[in-house]
Amino acid sequence: MKTKLFPVICILFLLLLSCTNYSESDLMDSxxxxxxxxxxxxxxxxxxxxxxxxxxxxxxxxxxxxxxYQNVKDAVLSRGLIDRISKAQDAPGMMPYGGTRLPQSNIDQVIAWKNTGFTQ
Incomplete structure (x- = not known):
């Protein structure tokens, strides 16, 4: 039994050693x-x-x-659209009115759109 267990332990040990987080090659390029x-x-x-x-x-x-495009850009710049969609669920002024708060990923996209210059 001892001789059969040793190779299994060695393989598991080698597998654990091969798992590192030092590689940057597999990271997503922005x-x-x-x-x-x-x-x-x-x-x-x-x-x-x-x-x-x-x-x-x-x-x-x-x-x-x-x-x-222009309506939405104007709403971001002068009507507080990002503030309104970023409010907590059911907070006064939260948009969409009477609905569910947008997913944070959608809000982040609107913020990124603004921060990158409102690309059409």
Whole structure:
């Protein structure tokens, strides 16, 4: 029994030694990630979560439309859109109004879009 167990222990030991976190070659290169643009990211977030009220004809008390690049950019710059979508669930002023807070990944995309210069 002892002779059969020794090779198994050696193999397990070698496997454990081969697992390290020193390699950077397998890390994701940020330069290969898709650039966040209005067309490839932001438009679908807004269309799916905001345009029920912020459509071509605003409803439910929405003060503006969010149906175009310029409308959304203006809302980020001068109407506090990022602040409103970043509020905690059910906090006063949280958007989407009466809905569920956007996933943080969507909010982060809107922030990144702003920080990278509102690429269309």
């Amino acid at each position: 330069s290969t990630q898709a650039t966040i643009t209005y067309t490839n990211s932001i438009k679908s977030i807004i269309d799916n979560n905001c345009n029920f009220c912020h459509g071509n004809i605003s409803s439910n008390g929405a003060p503006m439309s969010l149906t175009s």
